[in-house]
Amino acid sequence: AQKVTQAQTEISVVEKExxxxxxxxxxxxxxxxxxxYKQPPSGELVFLIxxxxxxxxxxxxxxxSWNFQKSTSSFNFTITASQVVDSAVYFCALTEGxxxxxxxxxxxxxxxxxxxx
Amino acid sequence: NAGVTQTxxxxxLKTGQSMTLQCAQDMNHEYMSWYRQDPGxxxxxxxxxxxxxxxxxxxxxxxxxxxxxxxxxxxxRLLSAAPSQTSVYFCASSRYRGYNEQFFGPGTRLTVL
Numbered sequence: 001a002q003k004v005t006q007a008q009t010e011i012s013v014v015e016k017e018x019x020x021x022x023x024x025x026x027x028x029x030x031x032x033x034x035x036x037y038k039q040p041p042s043g044e045l046v047f048l049i050x051x052x053x054x055x056x057x058x059x060x061x062x063x064x065s066w067n068f069q070k071s072t073s074s075f076n077f078t079i080t081a082s083q084v085v086d087s088a089v090y091f092c093a094l095t096e097g098x099x100x101x102x103x104x105x106x107x108x109x110x111x112x113x114x115x116x117x
Numbered sequence: 118n119a120g121v122t123q124t125x126x127x128x129x130l131k132t133g134q135s136m137t138l139q140c141a142q143d144m145n146h147e148y149m150s151w152y153r154q155d156p157g158x159x160x161x162x163x164x165x166x167x168x169x170x171x172x173x174x175x176x177x178x179x180x181x182x183x184x185x186x187x188x189x190x191x192x193x194r195l196l197s198a199a200p201s202q203t204s205v206y207f208c209a210s211s212r213y214r215g216y217n218e219q220f221f222g223p224g225t226r227l228t229v230l
Contacts, residue, residue, distance in 0.1 A: 004159075033216040045207065045221040052216075091159060095216050102167055104150050104175055104215050107159035 002027045004094050006108035013082055014116050021077045021111045023092030029053075031097030034068065034075045035105065040088040048090075051075065053097070079113075087115045118143050121222035123208050129228045130198040138193040138225050140208030148211045149191040150219070153177065153204040160207065165215065166191055198229045 003026040013019050025034065036048040049059060051068055059066045063080045079086050089112050093105040124139045142149065150165035152175075162175030166185040180202060182194040191210075195202060206225045211217040 009157075035218075037221075043205070044223050045209075047218050047220070050218055093160075097216055102148075102165065102173070102215050104152075104162035104165050105160070105219065107152075107161070109157060109159040 002029075002032075002094050002096055002106045004092050004106055004108035006090075006092055006111050008111045009109070010112040010114065012114040012116060015084055016081050018078060018080050019082050019113065021079075021090050021092075021113065023075045023077065023108060025073050025075065025092070025094045027094060027096055029096040029098050033095050033097060035093040035095075036066065036075075036077050037091045037093065038088045039091065039110070045091075048077075082113075082115045084115050084117055086113060088113060120144065121208055121210055121220050123206075123222035123225050125225060126223065127226050129230065130195075131230050132199060134198050136195050136198065138195075138206055138208075138227070140191045140193065140222060141189050142191075142208075142210040142220070143189065144210060144212070144220065145188060146210035146212050146220075147188065148213060148215050148217070148219075149185065150175070150209050150215065151181070151183065151191070151193045152207045152209065154207060154224075155204050163193065163206075167214070195227075200229045203227060203229045 005024045032053045038046040067076045089110045092108045121142045147168045151163040152160040164183040166172045208222040209219040211219040
């Protein structure tokens with residue numbers, strides 16, 4: 001069975017600090033897909049990134065970066081120079097490729113990130 | 118494109134009542150799904166569909182029915198509402214399969230008294 005663990009329930013930092021959100025996953029499939037979603041206070045879910053299990057290259061998008069390490073089953077998310085607008089709940093999610101992802105996403109419980117001005 | 122739309126945005130039901138949460142997408146996506154979000158629980162999959170006429174159960178299907186008669190629509194029916202079904206419900210769609218980027222609707226906040 002697949003599982004996603006986000007051990008950090010809540011993180012609070014001061015604006016401009018860097019912050020890393022941890023995500024550890026479990027799966028028996030060799031093909032799988034990892035996602036990060038952002039849920040701002042308004043409640044919608046915003047897609048941030050999708051990564052498949054065969055691509056371990058780190059990714060950077062502006063102030064956001066992701067570190068995927070299969071050896072530790074982790075897919076961590078770092079925000080550099082955080083801003084108040086980054087305040088949100090962030091979800092890491094996993095789907096296995098064997099069923100074509102038909103089983104949907106397994107979400108972690110989310111990390112509530114608070115950026116204080 | 119409107120993307121994924123959900124109606125209503127808010128709903129209050131009494132225990133035992135039934136209702137249908139509507140979900141529609143205009144992106145011609147084959148894959149659609151319903152999730153519920155409870156405090157501290159993340160999102161959990163209720164039902165999903167890989168195409169018109171095909172549906173299957175997710176992690177928490179009890180008390181819910183779905184059907185998929187068209188590519189665009191994927192309604193979720195609560196047969197006899199219970200307080201345990203108080204939650205925020207999200208509909209999502211993606212192209213072809215669930216491992217593609219999933220687009221989420223704005224959510225329906227349901228309270229069962």
